[in-house]
Amino acid sequence: MPYGQEDSYQQNKAQDVGGRYKIIQKIGRGGMGTVYRVYDKLLSRELALKVLSDDQFGKEERLRFQREAATIAKLRHEHIIRLYDCGEYNGYPYFTMDLIEGENLFEMCKKKKRGFPAKYIAEIMAQVADAVHYANEQGIIHRDLKPDNIMIDPTGKPVVMDFGLAKVQHAETKLTCDGTMLGTLIYIAPEYVSGKVKDVDAQNDVYAIGVILYEMLTRYNPFHGRTHTDTMDKILFGKVPKPSKKNPRIPKSLENICLKAMERSKKSRYASAYDLKKDLEAFLRGKKIVYKNSSLPSLSSLSQQxxxxxxxxxxxxxxxxxxxxxxxxxxxxxxx
Structure with a gap:
């Protein structure tokens, strides 16, 4: 069944994938795959099934899709999507995962015109940072963190998804050519944008979390440009307005955390998502987070020292x- 084609999907809607998963409806499409709501007849539950799209059926795309499944399978964290099964049907690789009934962070922010309370934002981003740090500790760099890839379930819990562009350290097969930049440009760290692709590490994910935090606080992304080149110029050289300039209600300590996460210099940025999480948690406990200059150490690194x-x-x-x-x-x- 050629899943990537809408007419074929409609024609084969009643068909079971692998004799086990009954397709209910198409619920989304990403850069590499199409996602369906399915009913697992063996375990009597609904899941999400992701299958490689027709237009992404090259050898590298197939390997990357299979790596995504293998990557998610390694991770066991309450704020990371869980994988249940993988296989191939009519020549198309697929895998099944949690069906998150909520909406992604982008959709949620778009609906909330007056924004969210600062403490709620800090709680969400602390949980995301915890999940990202866990993945980083397993040698996995997400590389495509953005609001679209963070689902919020009905209980309000964030779930990090879409590891299709993840960098797996010490992987036997290299899928990215030298000099190739992957990810969504407005969330990519300056060092990556400047061409230092080999230097991609956990701090790239930290930077992306910082940009997402900035967006949640201000409902604005400071790197949107009219052209691709204009966006790159803003990331590398543009002055980022303080979040409080866009939203005066933002607590100073939370603004400081955001700016430190978005530092252009890796030496000045949080060294890990764990350090970022600890400062967010400190803010939630009412502690003051000071930001004087680019060399500001995090609260957690000071305590460790x-x-x-x-x-x-x-x-x-x-x-x-x-x-x-x-x-x-x-x-x-x-x-x-």
Missing amino acids: FQNPKVVMMALITTIFIIITITLVLLLVYAR
């Missing part, structure tokens, strides 16, 4: 030295 006995000892010695110096200077002044 001060758990190191050597760091504590050096800080103590430095403090004592400063106190003694000030005391001596004051004594000399009063002696005169």
Whole structure:
């Protein structure tokens, strides 16, 4: 059954995939595949079934589709889509996964004209950051994080989806040619846009989370350009307005977290999605997050440093030295 063709889909709607999955309706189409709501006759439940589209049926696309299934299969996290089964039907590879009944973050934000409360945004993004950090720890870089790829289920829980462009570290087969940039441009980190494709790592995902956070806070993406080149220029050289310029109600600490996640320099950006998550959680607990300059360390990295006995000892010695110096200077002044 050529799933990618709408007329064929209508003609074969009653047909079972692999004798197990009864197609109910088409629910979406992405860059690589078409997604259907199906009924699993074996386990009596509804699932989502993704199948490779007709126009993506080359050798590389097929390998990438199979890798997506293998990638999701490795991941077990409450905020990452779960894979249940994979196979091939009439020559078309497919896999089944959770059927998320909610809507994606893009659709949800579009409907919410007045925006969301700051704490709700921080809660959602902390959960997304936790999921992304977990994937990064498994050697998987998502590479295409955007509001469209984050579903919000009926309970309000975010679920990260679509690992079709993910970079799998230490993978036996290399699917991306040198110099090829993958992903959605307005969420791609500056170093990636500038051509440092080989340097893609967890901080690229951190940057994308920062841009999504910016959008949720402001309902605006600062990198939209009239042309592809214009967008790249904004990412590499444009001045990003502070979120509070677009929405004065944004708490300063949450703005600081957002700006740090979006730092152009990797050295100044959060080192990991875990660090980003910890600062978001600190904000939710009412802690103040300060952002003075590009070299601002995260709250979590500071706490880790001060758990190191050597760091504590050096800080103590430095403090004592400063106190003694000030005391001596004051004594000399009063002696005169």
